[in-house]
Amino acid sequence: MATVEELGVKxxxxxCPGCGNMGVLAALKGALAELGLNRHETVIVSGIGCSxxxxxxxxxxxxxxxxxxxxxVASAIKLANTGLTVIAEGGDGDGYGIGVQHFVxxxxxxxxxxxxxxxxxxxxxxxxxxxxxxxxxxxTKTTPWGVVETPFNPISTAINGGxxxxxxxxxxxxxxxxxxxxxAITHKGFALVDVLQPCVTxxxxxxxxxxxxxxxxxxxxxxxxxxxxxxxxKAMEDSKSDYKKVPIGLFYKEExxxxxxxxxxxxxxxxxxxxxxxxxxxxxxxxxx
Amino acid sequence: MLAFSIKIGAQAGAGVMVTGRSLAKCxxxxxxxxxxxxxxxxIIRGGHNSYQVVVSDKPVHSPxxxxxxxxxxxxxAVLFHKDSLxxxxxxxxxxxxxxxxxxxxxxxxxxRLPIEDLLAKSGATAKMANTVALGAxxxxxxxxxxxxxxxxxxxxxxKGENIxxxxxxxxxxxxxxxxxxxxxxxxxxxxxxxxxxxxxxxxEAVALGAVKAGMKFxxxxxxxxxxxxxxxxxxxxxxxxxxxxxxxxxxxxxxxAVGANFAGVRAMTGTSGGGFSLMVEALGMAxxxxxxxxxxxxxxxxxxxxMPTWTEQAELRFALHASQGEFLRVILAPGDVDxxxxxxxxxxxxxxxxxxxxxxxxxxxxGESTFSTERFDESKVKIERGKIAKDxxxxxxxxxxxxxxxxxxGVSARPLPGEPEGMHVATSYExxxxxxSSEDFSVRKAQVDKRMAKLDALVKExxxxxxxxxxxxxxxxxxxxxxKLPCLDSLEMLAEKGVTANLLHFSYLFPVNVKEVxxxxxxxxxxxxxxxxATAQLAGLLKEYADAGFDFHLLKYDGRQFFPxxxxxxxxxxAEKGFKGRKEIRIGDAxxxxxxxxxxxx
Ligand SMILES: Cc1ncc(C[n+]2csc(CCOP(=O)(O)OP(=O)(O)O)c2C)c(N)n1
Numbered sequence: 001m002a003t004v005e006e007l008g009v010k011x012x013x014x015x016c017p018g019c020g021n022m023g024v025l026a027a028l029k030g031a032l033a034e035l036g037l038n039r040h041e042t043v044i045v046s047g048i049g050c051s052x053x054x055x056x057x058x059x060x061x062x063x064x065x066x067x068x069x070x071x072x073v074a075s076a077i078k079l080a081n082t083g084l085t086v087i088a089e090g091g092d093g094d095g096y097g098i099g100v101q102h103f104v105x106x107x108x109x110x111x112x113x114x115x116x117x118x119x120x121x122x123x124x125x126x127x128x129x130x131x132x133x134x135x136x137x138x139x140t141k142t143t144p145w146g147v148v149e150t151p152f153n154p155i156s157t158a159i160n161g162g163x164x165x166x167x168x169x170x171x172x173x174x175x176x177x178x179x180x181x182x183x184a185i186t187h188k189g190f191a192l193v194d195v196l197q198p199c200v201t202x203x204x205x206x207x208x209x210x211x212x213x214x215x216x217x218x219x220x221x222x223x224x225x226x227x228x229x230x231x232x233x234k235a236m237e238d239s240k241s242d243y244k245k246v247p248i249g250l251f252y253k254e255e256x257x258x259x260x261x262x263x264x265x266x267x268x269x270x271x272x273x274x275x276x277x278x279x280x281x282x283x284x285x286x287x288x289x
Numbered sequence: 290m291l292a293f294s295i296k297i298g299a300q301a302g303a304g305v306m307v308t309g310r311s312l313a314k315c316x317x318x319x320x321x322x323x324x325x326x327x328x329x330x331x332i333i334r335g336g337h338n339s340y341q342v343v344v345s346d347k348p349v350h351s352p353x354x355x356x357x358x359x360x361x362x363x364x365x366a367v368l369f370h371k372d373s374l375x376x377x378x379x380x381x382x383x384x385x386x387x388x389x390x391x392x393x394x395x396x397x398x399x400x401r402l403p404i405e406d407l408l409a410k411s412g413a414t415a416k417m418a419n420t421v422a423l424g425a426x427x428x429x430x431x432x433x434x435x436x437x438x439x440x441x442x443x444x445x446x447x448k449g450e451n452i453x454x455x456x457x458x459x460x461x462x463x464x465x466x467x468x469x470x471x472x473x474x475x476x477x478x479x480x481x482x483x484x485x486x487x488x489x490x491x492x493e494a495v496a497l498g499a500v501k502a503g504m505k506f507x508x509x510x511x512x513x514x515x516x517x518x519x520x521x522x523x524x525x526x527x528x529x530x531x532x533x534x535x536x537x538x539x540x541x542x543x544x545x546a547v548g549a550n551f552a553g554v555r556a557m558t559g560t561s562g563g564g565f566s567l568m569v570e571a572l573g574m575a576x577x578x579x580x581x582x583x584x585x586x587x588x589x590x591x592x593x594x595x596m597p598t599w600t601e602q603a604e605l606r607f608a609l610h611a612s613q614g615e616f617l618r619v620i621l622a623p624g625d626v627d628x629x630x631x632x633x634x635x636x637x638x639x640x641x642x643x644x645x646x647x648x649x650x651x652x653x654x655x656g657e658s659t660f661s662t663e664r665f666d667e668s669k670v671k672i673e674r675g676k677i678a679k680d681x682x683x684x685x686x687x688x689x690x691x692x693x694x695x696x697x698x699g700v701s702a703r704p705l706p707g708e709p710e711g712m713h714v715a716t717s718y719e720x721x722x723x724x725x726s727s728e729d730f731s732v733r734k735a736q737v738d739k740r741m742a743k744l745d746a747l748v749k750e751x752x753x754x755x756x757x758x759x760x761x762x763x764x765x766x767x768x769x770x771x772x773k774l775p776c777l778d779s780l781e782m783l784a785e786k787g788v789t790a791n792l793l794h795f796s797y798l799f800p801v802n803v804k805e806v807x808x809x810x811x812x813x814x815x816x817x818x819x820x821x822x823a824t825a826q827l828a829g830l831l832k833e834y835a836d837a838g839f840d841f842h843l844l845k846y847d848g849r850q851f852f853p854x855x856x857x858x859x860x861x862x863x864a865e866k867g868f869k870g871r872k873e874i875r876i877g878d879a880x881x882x883x884x885x886x887x888x889x890x891x
Contacts, residue, residue: 010687011725040709045548048717055714056725059687061706062714063551064726065544066574072541076548076556077706079532080506084552084706105537265532272553272705274530276503277672283528284497285664288487289318 001036002059004029009059015050020197020208023171024118025057028087030174031181032060037085045074047090047099049125051118051197054089068099071106071115078113081272082260085185089116093123096132096152103154107161107190109259114184114191117154118171120199121206128202135243138205156235158192159228159252165191166231166252170215171198172208176248183250189258196248211246214238218249225253292345292778293478295426296356296373298366299419302334305362307444308419309340312426313659314440316344317488319432319480323661324774325488326352326654331513331597337365337881346481350625350774352658354852357476358429360422367391369881379474381425381467383418391889400429400471407466413459420456424463431477434464487664491655491771492518492559494626494665495585498633499557500529501670504583506556508534508545512564513597514653515587519559543568543584550581551715553677553705555637559585562604563594565611572646573612574717579693579701579740581640581675585633585649587656590848599848600653602770602821605830608648609799617743619647620799623655624773628796630665639750642675643743644700650798652821654850655771678702681710689713689723695735699742744800751797753805758791764860764868765813767839769795769827771850772819778853779860786861795827801834810837815868817841817860821850823875840868847877 007029015021032042042060046052048067055062061084065073074088095103095117106115122140123129129142132152139146158166165187169177177195184191196215198208218225223234231252238246260266295312299305306327313325324343330336341352355375361367361382368391371380379398382388384406388399402425404418413420420441427437438457445453489497496518499507507522509515522533536542542558549556560568565586575582586608590601608620619639621632629651636647681704684690692713694701704711718726719733727733754767758780766776773794783790793809810816818828818839823846831837843859845851859874884891 006686008687009689038709039712041707043552043706053726059689059712061712062716062724063548063578064714064716064718065547066570066717069540069544069571069574072536072544073548073551076506076508076534076545077552079534079545080549080552080554080556081705081707101537102541105541263532264527265530271505271532271549272707274503274505276505276555279501279503281497281501281529281667284500284525285487287525288489288493289485 002033002039004033007032007039007059009057011056013057014053016201018200019050020120020171020199021051021054021118023174023177024116024195024197025054027169027174027177027181028116029058030178031185035182035185041083042085042087043077045070045077045086045088047094049091049094049123051089051091051124052094068094068097069102070094071099071102074113075106075111078111079260079271082266082270086113087116087185088113089118091124092117092119092121092131092133096154104161107158107163110162110164110189110256112188112258112260114181114193116181116193116195118197119154119194120197120203122199122202124199124202135205151239153235153239154192154194155251156232159231159235163192164189164254164256167192167250168194168196168248170196170211170248172211176217180250187253189256196246214243214246215248216245218247218251221247223249225250228252292343292349292353293430293476294341294343294353294356295358295360295430296339296341296370297360297362297422298337298339298370299362300365301329301332301336301338303338303362304419305338305340308423309342310659311437311440311444312423313342314488315427315432315436316342316478317486317661318436318439320482320484320486321346321478321480321661322349323488324349324351325659327657329598337369339366339370344478349778351778351853354854358426360426361386362419362422368884371397377475379429379471381422381429383422390891398473400425400467402463402466407462408459411458411462413455417456417459420459421463424460425467425471428464428467429471429474431479433480434461436480486661488659488661489626490517490657490659491623491626491629491651492587492657493521494629495633495649495651496521497665498630499637500531501667502555502634502637503672504531504555504557504637506532506534506549506554507559508536508542508549508556509559510536510539510542510564512561514589514656515559515561515564515585517657518585518587539564539567540571543571546582546584547571547575547580550640557583557585559587561587561589562591562607565607569611573614573616575646576612576616576618577614577717577719578715579644580715581644583636583640583647583649585651587651587653589653590846596848598653600821600850601846601848602652602772603823603826603846604650605769605798605826608650609830616740617643617645617747618799619643619645619747620650621647622650622770622796622798624770624794624796626660626662627665629655632796634670638671638673642673642700643747644675644703645743650770652771655774676700676702678704678711679708681708684710684712691722692724693720693722693736695722695739697742698746699739748800748802751800751802753802754793754795754809756791756793756809759789761812762789762791762814764788764790764815764817764864766790766792766817766819766856766860768792768819769798772821775851775853775856776819779856782853782857783860786857788861788864790860798827798830801830803835806831806835806837815840817843817863819843819851819856822846841872841874843874843876845876849878
């Protein structure tokens with residue numbers, strides 16, 4: 001168990017002043033502290049991007065992997081040691097762009113892990129190109145005439161793709177985001193928390209104010225997260241309303257066996273604790289005779 | 290005398306593999322030495338498949354160009370394989386084929402097998418045509434029937450007792466018919482002992498070595514010729530108490546393998562060249578983050594999709610240079626199934642001790658050919674996990690474990706997630722001793738030096754090339770990986786031609802133990818480097834590291850490995866000319882002869 005204080009690491013923070021990532025970090029720290037998780041039994045796996053710096057600011061175990069690859073690395077860590085709490089995180093470019101194949105397939109598998117996406121509609125670390133979630137018409141370095149590709153919708157993709165916990169938070173509302181993250185970590189199965197995260201340096205359009213004027217909480221609106229059809233409706237409300245209304249909160253939640261639960265090999269003992277000092281392969285020989 | 294060779298040919302999808310394997314197992318159970326070699330195109334139905342079984346009471350290593358018996362289940366098989374028959378050899382063919390129209394040589398025996406009638410008589414279904422032929426081939430070989438019955442029983446038990454019985458009676462019908470009618474074949478095979486042997490592919494031998502090493506997680510995306518490794522693990526996962534994951538692609542597979550190793554589980558991935566191309570970035574991540582990882586690369590011809598079901602040794606340089614940046618890695622290239630087993634378990638020790646990627650480099654030829662051997666010698670197997678850190682002192686508040694602490698041997702302590710007070714971030718960025726990204730020049734240099742410092746201890750664990758045959762010889766063959774097999778079999782053929790030859794074989798390719806290599810090469814008179822590629826990649830590597838050179842390069846890169854007859858033939862020619870002539874000798878096989886209407890008057 002660790003307090004928010006103990007979860008910190010003495011380190012220069014490499015984010016711009018006012019960066020939405022600060023809010024995500026604060027919410028995650030709060031969630032870990034309130035859930036009473038042990039630091040040494042928690043692993044944060046990131047991709048590459050501004051968002052990917054996160055593991056360095058938390059006193060847990062961490063793996064800063066490659067651009068787009070947090071999910072496969074995190075999946076294997078979970079399979080290797082089911083006793084760990086595994087949280088993957090990264091940017092929208094990371095997860096919905098270069099690594100989207102992992103996102104699509106991890107939802108079918110329903111590993112028991114949490115995925116936090118810092119959704120800022122741009123590529124921050126590489127200085128402001130368009131990300132898959134950039135809104136139509138948005139001008140960026142790589143879209144001087146405005147984005148013409150329909151924005152990727154992570155929420156509807158996740159509900160449709162088999163994710164068992166689908167939420168969206170806002171980096172400007174830390175207490176709310178913290179609760180969503182806590183729900184994701186305690187949820188048994190794959191949990192997506194997409195976080196609206198203003199990039200104060202490269203995204204002139206989707207600012208804190210822009211979001212504040214548009215977001216509303218699903219809980220307050222009486223949304224039932226067990227209702228898949230309603231969840232799909234809500235997932236598309238932002239684009240349908242021409243971004244006048246952007247719902248945040250828990251869209252969808254479902255109980256389904258996790259991938260790990262289907263494996264008798266790790267039912268009693270996590271893989272990492274299997275004794276490998278003298279593995280007996282005599283039955284393998286017998287089969288080959 | 291050359292080893293005894295039987296070749297079975299049929300249309301793809303007709304079950305040649307199962308038939309051939311049953312025959313090979315039957316000889317293995319008789320204590321004989323067996324090599325079984327499948328050839329098949331990258332088509333599921335309609336192409337031509339063949340399965341060659343080479344058998345002897347003396348050691349055999351490699352497929353041969355010649356056959357003593359050809360079993361032809363379709364017309365193509367007659368046409369393609371009849372000329373591989375040695376003098377006095379037997380062509381057993383389905384009576385529905387008009388073999389005469391292909392003008393078979395006069396010096397072979399023609400055994401016309403009425404498969405349809407025999408099937409009807411034995412009450413078996415048309416699917417069991419192969420089994421009838423199998424029985425006939427066994428009878429012509431002079432081998433007793435009994436062992437085939439046990440093999441068929443084991444092969445078909447899971448399909449039910451009826452199928453077992455029908456197969457046995459189909460085989461029996463073929464066997465009895467051949468015993469009664471097929472006379473005059475001069476050679477015969479007898480069981481040598483009832484000592485149990487195992488019969489397995491190179492890929493399976495790697496699998497066993499990995500499991501013995503404590504590999505608990507295998508992760509891959511299917512790709513020929515590495516798929517049988519995945520299939521073996523999937524079929525046996527619960528029995529072997531391992532977890533196997535088929536991923537969305539090879540990018541994921543390598544990232545999973547690195548993630549599992551980071552968490553402390555010995556994990557491996559496997560693929561062929563195309564998949565390895567996708568793994569390259571994460572291979573570099575393993576190196577930069579000093580995470581152990583083992584990958585089995587079963588190569589096939591390249592580049593691109595190329596010839597998926599054929600073989601080539603053209604990925605030594607790729608394995609060596611894959612990824613941006615400069616870092617150490619270990620490359621192991623087993624030359625037979627015993628080495629597959631031994632290098633596989635060693636691979637995991639190298640990976641853990643030196644915290645770096647290890648590549649086990651096979652090819653289709655070794656990976657998918659099947660060999661009889663004794664149960665592996667496990668007496669030398671050791672599990673060495675290197676500097677896994679445990680029972681650590683308390684970390685000062687808000688600090689991290691120094692995962693990348695500089696050390697004289699370049700290897701730093703590695704706590705596994707779950708270990709109290711070992712919290713750190715493994716990272717693909719350059720980093721300081723705590724794992725925090727750093728772009729300080731001195732930090733960068735110190736970390737590169739640290740990682741490179743591992744070479745000193747590592748290279749001491751790398752043996753030089755192994756010498757086979759006599760200590761001194763007129764000519765020394767030099768090869769790596771799978772080509773050990775045909776090279777070994779060519780030595781005796783060369784002796785029969787009056788050329789004394791021996792073999793230097795490299796199974797540890799990288800890092801190069803320069804001293805040992807130079808010592809071994811200094812003892813050679815004439816040298817012929819034998820590589821299954823177009824650019825003599827080992828020669829280049831040894832030139833670069835050991836300033837070594839070879840008198841001749843014998844190269845083959847047409848999709849097939851060398852046959853021993855070819856090596857013996859080319860080297861004997863060189864000997865005849867007093868080892869003078871062009872340095873590079875490039876050979877290739879003749880294509881199968883397709884229907885030549887003029888020649889056969891069709
Ligand atoms: C294979 C690869 N391609 C490209 C890059 C360069 N790159 C680093 S981060 C990044 C995008 C970052 O955007 P995002 O994932 O949205 O994260 P953010 O920085 O906005 O948090 C790119 C393109 C890389 N590191 N690796």
